[in-house]
Amino acid sequence: MRRLLIRPGAIGDCIVSLPALETLRSEYTEVWTSGAVVRLMRFADHACSITGAGLDLLELPDREPPAGLIDRLRGFDSIVSWYGTRRAEFREAAERFGLPIQFLDALPHGDGCHAVDFYLGQVAALRTSPKAASEPRIACPMRERSFAVLHPFSGRASKNWPMERFLEVGIRLRDLLPTYWCAGPDEVLDSAVRKDDLYELACWLAGARVYVGNDSGITHLAAAVGTPVVALFGPTDASVWGPRGSRVRVMKGGPRMTDLPVEAVWRSVCEVVA
Numbered sequence: 001m002r003r004l005l006i007r008p009g010a011i012g013d014c015i016v017s018l019p020a021l022e023t024l025r026s027e028y029t030e031v032w033t034s035g036a037v038v039r040l041m042r043f044a045d046h047a048c049s050i051t052g053a054g055l056d057l058l059e060l061p062d063r064e065p066p067a068g069l070i071d072r073l074r075g076f077d078s079i080v081s082w083y084g085t086r087r088a089e090f091r092e093a094a095e096r097f098g099l100p101i102q103f104l105d106a107l108p109h110g111d112g113c114h115a116v117d118f119y120l121g122q123v124a125a126l127r128t129s130p131k132a133a134s135e136p137r138i139a140c141p142m143r144e145r146s147f148a149v150l151h152p153f154s155g156r157a158s159k160n161w162p163m164e165r166f167l168e169v170g171i172r173l174r175d176l177l178p179t180y181w182c183a184g185p186d187e188v189l190d191s192a193v194r195k196d197d198l199y200e201l202a203c204w205l206a207g208a209r210v211y212v213g214n215d216s217g218i219t220h221l222a223a224a225v226g227t228p229v230v231a232l233f234g235p236t237d238a239s240v241w242g243p244r245g246s247r248v249r250v251m252k253g254g255p256r257m258t259d260l261p262v263e264a265v266w267r268s269v270c271e272v273v274a
Helices: 011-016 018-023 035-040 069-074 088-096 115-122 163-173 198-205 217-224 262-273
Strands: 002-007 028-033 046-049 078-081 101-103 147-151 179-181 208-214 229-233 248-252
Touching: 011 018, 011 035, 011 115, 011 217, 018 115, 028 035, 035 046, 035 198, 147 163, 147 217, 163 179, 163 208, 163 262, 198 208, 198 217, 208 217, 208 262, 217 229, 229 262, 248 262
Parallel strands: 002 028, 002 078, 028 046, 078 101, 147 179, 147 208, 208 229, 229 248
Antiparallel strands: none
């Protein structure tokens, strides 16, 4: 069977859905996803971006679909999509062209179920793999874990622990391990490690003995490569969106990130490093 999985979303959203996606692997499996995470779909026979495939143009009423797109989609026996579920124009276009798409909700329903379990539950009846992982995993080359990483950013300022507190933890960490700061291409932080390719970043994070970060996609990435993680949560529901892993410690301060004291975070870092 040829199967296409269409999974849009931010980095963390895509990572927590990896166990579900992997259970849907068939004889041939393609994944169309957000451009940044294409290289993280290691299990797929082929992966590309949704925009690169031209799928985002399918619903435009005043434009013909890109050449070959409909034939390409019709070449799959099964299409499972988290894209277009709540966009009537896209669903109507899929029906008009007779595409075998099964639509699923892209976000958990807010009932306290962890996102990993939510996505696994969605695909339970469609699974082709008899066994499902309970944690996202991204395979990287084995490395000695010899340094610390701090990532003080996220997609929203309200989810960021104060920078001065990160700096204090960083100063203490330098007495234990070589310590690096990590930042995205648009995040302002002098001397930070920056890698445009998320899989390259994943392989680098796999060499960390401890990672400290906010509720962000990069924190999920660090957990998915097996790095010991101290994840700092405030306004987000950690029971739904906390990174999964046996080496993950999720610290919940309160509705505000300032409710999380330095000493509590430092204790967790020391316990992880020990």
